[in-house]
Structures are given as C-alpha cells and as structure tokens.
Amino acid sequence: MLIRVEIPIDAPGIDALLRRSFKGNGEADLVKDLREDGLLTLGVVATDDEGQVVGYAAFSPVAVEGEELQWVGLAPLAVDEAYRGQGLAKQLVYEGLDSLNEFGYAAVVTLGEPALYGRFGFVPAAQFDLRCAWPDTEAYFLIHPLADDALNGVSGLVEYHEHFNREF
Incomplete structure (x- = not known):
C-alpha cells in the first residue's frame, strides 16, 4: 500500500473509486x-500493489464570510470496500493534514460523521461560532485547526465553492 499525493494518471482510478463508493455520480x-x-488544493491517494487507486481524500479551498484564510474543506473521502476497516481513511486524512500544515494552511473543515472525524482530531465547528450553508448540519460540520491562531477572531459562514451546491 502506498499513500501519496495524486498525480494526473490517477484521475481515472479516482473517478472509478468515487463512483463505486457513493450512490450516484455526484462525488x-x-x-x-x-x-x-484548478480548485483541488490537495488530493491524496492510496494505491494497492498493482497501482490501483483504493483510497482518496480531496481538499479544496473554502472562505469564511467571503474572506480567504488559507482554509480548506475535506471532501470527499473514500476507501474501496475491500480495504475498509484497516485504518486507510485515517492514513489518508493524516497525510493530507500533514501536507497542508507544511504548506501553511490554517484549518480544515468537513461535513461528516463526528465519531469518525473526531478520531482524526476534528471538533464541532459550532463551538467556534462557525457554520456552513446547508441546513440541519450543525452536528456534522467539523473543523481541525492546523495553525495555533487559525480561529482567532474568526466566526460565521464557511463557504465552499459553488460546485458543492449540486444535488448528490
């Protein structure tokens, strides 16, 4: 198993993984x-011994109240069914967080299951007076600060790119 930053040749494998992992073609x-x-800040893939993509984590820019703060959103995160339960999602997320931290990004947000993402260090964004645009998601909207001062004086609406507003 190899975990690394995605390269152009990975695109078809990522596409196939996402189509297998989620209902419909939205992700x-x-x-x-x-x-x-040009809105993928970072993509991290896991490949098997034959080079097939079996895991993927995408990170793209988000704004807070319209301001760019070097924050990104994690979505989607996918692991091939045959490889689930082996800690691969954790490895993908940690590799992404480490790389983003090295590149100077301040925070990562995600919309997901708190029990899962809590294991990766994400906490409810609402405790910092942060929210996303989608209704009834407060319990699932999470943040992982990378910089010590990432949350200083920051609150309000975290905005994903309009591509995220489609039906999934």
Whole structure:
C-alpha cells in the first residue's frame, strides 16, 4: 500500500473509486469539476500493489464570510470496500493534514460523521461560532485547526465553492 499525493494518471482510478463508493455520480463529478477548474488544493491517494487507486481524500479551498484564510474543506473521502476497516481513511486524512500544515494552511473543515472525524482530531465547528450553508448540519460540520491562531477572531459562514451546491 502506498499513500501519496495524486498525480494526473490517477484521475481515472479516482473517478472509478468515487463512483463505486457513493450512490450516484455526484462525488465523482464534483472532483472532476474541481480538478478541471484548478480548485483541488490537495488530493491524496492510496494505491494497492498493482497501482490501483483504493483510497482518496480531496481538499479544496473554502472562505469564511467571503474572506480567504488559507482554509480548506475535506471532501470527499473514500476507501474501496475491500480495504475498509484497516485504518486507510485515517492514513489518508493524516497525510493530507500533514501536507497542508507544511504548506501553511490554517484549518480544515468537513461535513461528516463526528465519531469518525473526531478520531482524526476534528471538533464541532459550532463551538467556534462557525457554520456552513446547508441546513440541519450543525452536528456534522467539523473543523481541525492546523495553525495555533487559525480561529482567532474568526466566526460565521464557511463557504465552499459553488460546485458543492449540486444535488448528490
């Protein structure tokens, strides 16, 4: 198993993984559109011994109250069914967080299961008076500060790119 930053040749494997992992084509189309528009800050893949993509984590820019603060959103996160339960998602997320920290990003937000993402160091964003645009998501909107001062004086609406507003 190899975990690394995605390269262009990985795109078809990422697309296939996302189409297998999620109902419908929403996540695969989202990543394709983000990639085509230059909005993938970071993509991390896990490949098996044959080089097939079996895990993926995407990170793209978000704004807070319209201001760019070097924050990114984690979405989607996918692991091939045959590889689930082996800690691969954790490895993908940690590799992404480490890389983003090295590049000077301040925080990562995600919309996901608190029990899962809590194990990766994410905490409810609402405790910092942060929210996302989608209704009834307060319990699932989470943040992982990377910089010590990431949350100083920051509150309000965290805005994902319009590509995230499609139906999934």
